Amino acid sequence: MQEILQYLFSGITNGAIYAVIALGFSMLYSSTDLINFAHGEFVMLGALCMVSLSLGMGFSLLPAFFFTVLIVAAAGMIFERLAIRSVRHPEPIVLIIITVGASIFLRGLGMLVWGKDAYSMPQFWDLPPIDIAGARLLPQSIWILLIVTALTVGLQIFYRKTLTGKAMIACAVNKKAAWIVGIPFKWMVLLAFGLATGLGAVAGASIAPITMSSYDMGTMLGLKGFCAAMLGGLGSLWGAILGGFLLGILEAMGVGFVSSGLKDATAFLLLLLVLYVRPQGIIGAADVKRF
Amino acid sequence: MTDNKPLLEIQGIGKAFGGVQALEDVEFHLEKASINGLIGPNGAGKTTLFNVITGIFPPDSGQIRFAGKSIQALEVHERVRTGIARTFQNVELFESMSVLENILVGMYTRTRSGMIESILRLAHTRREEKQARDRAMELLEFVGLQDYAHQKSSDLPFGWQRLVELARALAAEPRLLLLDEPAAGLNISETNQLGDLILEICSRGITILLVEHDMSLTMSISDQIVVLDQGKKIAEGPPRDIQANEAVVEAYLGKGKN
Numbered sequence: 444m445q446e447i448l449q450y451l452f453s454g455i456t457n458g459a460i461y462a463v464i465a466l467g468f469s470m471l472y473s474s475t476d477l478i479n480f481a482h483g484e485f486v487m488l489g490a491l492c493m494v495s496l497s498l499g500m501g502f503s504l505l506p507a508f509f510f511t512v513l514i515v516a517a518a519g520m521i522f523e524r525l526a527i528r529s530v531r532h533p534e535p536i537v538l539i540i541i542t543v544g545a546s547i548f549l550r551g552l553g554m555l556v557w558g559k560d561a562y563s564m565p566q567f568w569d570l571p572p573i574d575i576a577g578a579r580l581l582p583q584s585i586w587i588l589l590i591v592t593a594l595t596v597g598l599q600i601f602y603r604k605t606l607t608g609k610a611m612i613a614c615a616v617n618k619k620a621a622w623i624v625g626i627p628f629k630w631m632v633l634l635a636f637g638l639a640t641g642l643g644a645v646a647g648a649s650i651a652p653i654t655m656s657s658y659d660m661g662t663m664l665g666l667k668g669f670c671a672a673m674l675g676g677l678g679s680l681w682g683a684i685l686g687g688f689l690l691g692i693l694e695a696m697g698v699g700f701v702s703s704g705l706k707d708a709t710a711f712l713l714l715l716l717v718l719y720v721r722p723q724g725i726i727g728a729a730d731v732k733r734f
Numbered sequence: 735m736t737d738n739k740p741l742l743e744i745q746g747i748g749k750a751f752g753g754v755q756a757l758e759d760v761e762f763h764l765e766k767a768s769i770n771g772l773i774g775p776n777g778a779g780k781t782t783l784f785n786v787i788t789g790i791f792p793p794d795s796g797q798i799r800f801a802g803k804s805i806q807a808l809e810v811h812e813r814v815r816t817g818i819a820r821t822f823q824n825v826e827l828f829e830s831m832s833v834l835e836n837i838l839v840g841m842y843t844r845t846r847s848g849m850i851e852s853i854l855r856l857a858h859t860r861r862e863e864k865q866a867r868d869r870a871m872e873l874l875e876f877v878g879l880q881d882y883a884h885q886k887s888s889d890l891p892f893g894w895q896r897l898v899e900l901a902r903a904l905a906a907e908p909r910l911l912l913l914d915e916p917a918a919g920l921n922i923s924e925t926n927q928l929g930d931l932i933l934e935i936c937s938r939g940i941t942i943l944l945v946e947h948d949m950s951l952t953m954s955i956s957d958q959i960v961v962l963d964q965g966k967k968i969a970e971g972p973p974r975d976i977q978a979n980e981a982v983v984e985a986y987l988g989k990g991k992n
Contacts, residue, residue: 604863606838606845613828613839620826623788625814625843625906 448578450699451692452635456584456653458563459591463646464668465675465683466594471639473678475632476535482540484549485640485663488515489647490656491553494562503569512530512644519640523633546662553658561655587649594645595684602680611635663707670710674717676724685725689713739802741766741908742787743940747796749782749965756782757793758965764910764958769932769942771952772975774962775985780945781823781961784912787943788820789813799875801909819908821899823915823945829888833879833898836887837870840905873901877931893924900931910941917948929955951976961985 458610467482492514497507526541529534536560572579602608614621614631646664647656654660667690675686690710698703717724738762749757764770766957772919774781786793789810795828798805805813827923828836844860874880877897882890887898896916903911914930917925929951936942951961953973961969961976969976 444759463855595853605859606866608843608861609831609835609839610842612831616830617826619822620828621839622790622810623820623822623826624902625811625819626839627809627811 444578448576451696452575452578452580452584453631454692454695455688456581456587457694458688459584459587460646460650460664460687461667461671461690462591462684462687463594463642463649464664465647465687466680467639467642468669468672469675469678469680469683470598470642471635472672473613474613474635477527477538478542478669478677479639480539480637480669481546481549481663482542482639482643482668483661483663484546484553485515485519485643485661486647486664486668487656487658487661488518488549489644490651490654490660491562491658492523492644493556493648493649493651494564494656495557498562498564498695502685503534508648511648512641515644515647518643518645520637522635522640523636527636528629528632531612546665547695550658550661555660557658559658561657562651564651566652581650583652583653590645591684594642595680600679607634610724643716667707667710670714673724674713679724679726682724682726687727737764740764741801742943744783744787744797745797745799747783747786747793747798749779749786749791749793750846755965757962759796760962760965760967761796762960762967762970764941764943766909766941767936767939768957769936769944771956771959771960772943772962773947773949773952773976774968775971776962778962779965780861780962781802781914782965784820784914784943784945787912788818801864811843812913814906815818817909819906819910820912821896821914821916823918825892825895825899825927827887827895827898827902829886831887832845832884833874833887833890834867834870834883836898837873838866839904841866841869842906844905859929870901870905871894873904876904876934877901878927893920896920897929897931904935904940908940910943911935913942913944913946915945915947917946917951928992944980948969 457575464482464486468478471477471479487513489511490510493507496502496510497504502510522545526545526638527538530541566581566583568582570582602612610626611631611634613626614628616699618628668687671686671690672683673686675682675684675692690713694706694709697709742764744760744762747760748755749755760779760783772783774780785791786973787798789805789808792806800816802819805816808816831839845866871880871883872882877898877900879894881900882894887895890898900916917928925934925948931942932942932955944952944956956973959971959973959976960967961982966982968985969979971979
């Protein structure tokens with residue numbers, strides 16, 4: 444019992460992170476029809492920026508977090524401006540390959556700036572782990588869950604209540620119509636990139652205290668986030684959340700009860716399963732494809 | 735209004751696609767608050783002209799002036815902002831959104847709060863949002879769809895989707911409204927209702943340019959008609975003159991034997 448609870452806690456913590464990463468994939472996809480395979484690298488940038496700002500430059504927690512998200516979102520927008528917008532024939536496959544290239548570039552850049560060492564940093568709250576029925580819950584996990592909740596609510600409000608959010612969905616639903624009602628399409632794509640990579644930065648900065656951050660951490664996180672997004676249904680807000688938590692929990696259970704070698708395989712087994720059984724994802728029925 | 739200058743001036747517009755001359759030296763202007771029919775056989779260049787006016791692609795030659803100013807350099811969304819709105823022949827809605835949301839998105843160019851602002855100034859944004867909703871409901875009432883505001887737009891019958899698109903175009907508060915075959919796919923009573931709506935829109939001071947194959951509708955509501963054939967303007971004038979114009983009859987029916 445105690446074991447199950449412990450696996451569950453660690454699964455939920457990882458799941459929350461996968462959920463935030465999946466949100467980044469999903470929201471970019473739902474506003475631009477694009478899958479950014481460099482997304483994991485923005486998570487890496489988030490984690491390493493957070494470490495540098497808080498440990499290296501001595502920023503306190505909140506400003507460090509804030510500037511990390513800002514810097515990475517700006518990097519995402521520069522990426523869009525330089526590598527995506529300038530493509531003359533923006534076909535999906537071309538753009539996707541560009542993002543794959545960008546991920547390799549960013550990984551190299553990360554290695555140049557931060558070197559090959561792995562960094563760790565203290566938790567946001569310096570509190571001892573909480574003991575629940577014999578299982579230990581890290582305070583950082585609570586932080587992460589709070590952040591995920593806030594992000595979900597925030598995004599929901601953004602898409603449902605603000606005109607900019609609606610305009611962003613509009614661009615994805617019907618590009619021609621969005622154009623003709625006067626939505627500045629280029630600006631929307633830029634904004635979507637900024638938001639999505641900002642989400643990546645939030646994920647990165649949140650896990651910096653509970654993992655070792657290094658230049659090559661992004662690839663696996665990105666792929667898992669992508670699996671989670673596919674699992675829940677690409678383009679769906681709740682799908683991303685559901686997919687993320689499901690993946691995190693199944694992964695933890697797989698590690699706990701079957702074999703620790705199964706950790707990274709879980710995501711891809713699930714991805715294969717989803718692609719065979721229900722390619723639109725759990726929530727991603729044709730109707731609720733978008734936010 | 736003090737000046738009587740035309741709202742839209744089309745000056746010597748030419749546009750070729752490869753070897754096909756879609757528009758050749760087209761020239762006419764639209765008076766303020768008038769209804770103007772743009773007719774011609776298939777392939778005459780009507781839709782191309784619409785696309786040039788809205789800025790979807792630039793003309794090869796010629797100039798377009800809107801409210802006295804050249805709009806050549808403006809992008810599509812900037813033209814919407816200056817007051818040009820349009821509808822499409824095949825109805826382009828945001829299918830997965832509700833009818834009301836479609837109209838709200840149509841107001842995009844008329845609301846000021848950006849994203850940062852909407853986070854920082856929640857009260858202000860909420861007020862603006864409320865006003866936008868009220869205005870959207872008014873527009874839906876205007877086209878008679880107020881009871882369907884929360885339905886998904888793609889669930890409405892085709893004729894009503896047309897009306898949603900019309901209301902969405904009006905949401906941008908245009909001075910010039912381009913309608914691309916608004917009556918296509920509508921039955922007779924719906925077409926009549928549409929004609930009344932167009933007259934009503936015009937009486938609010940909005941200039942209308944209408945591409946339409948339903949001649950009885952076009953002839954009955956238009957103040958002025960421009961006829962295109964193979965990219966060239968072949969006639970221009972009030973409906974009665976156009977109906978009697980030999981060149982027009984020829985373009986539509988072919989040359990008589992005598």
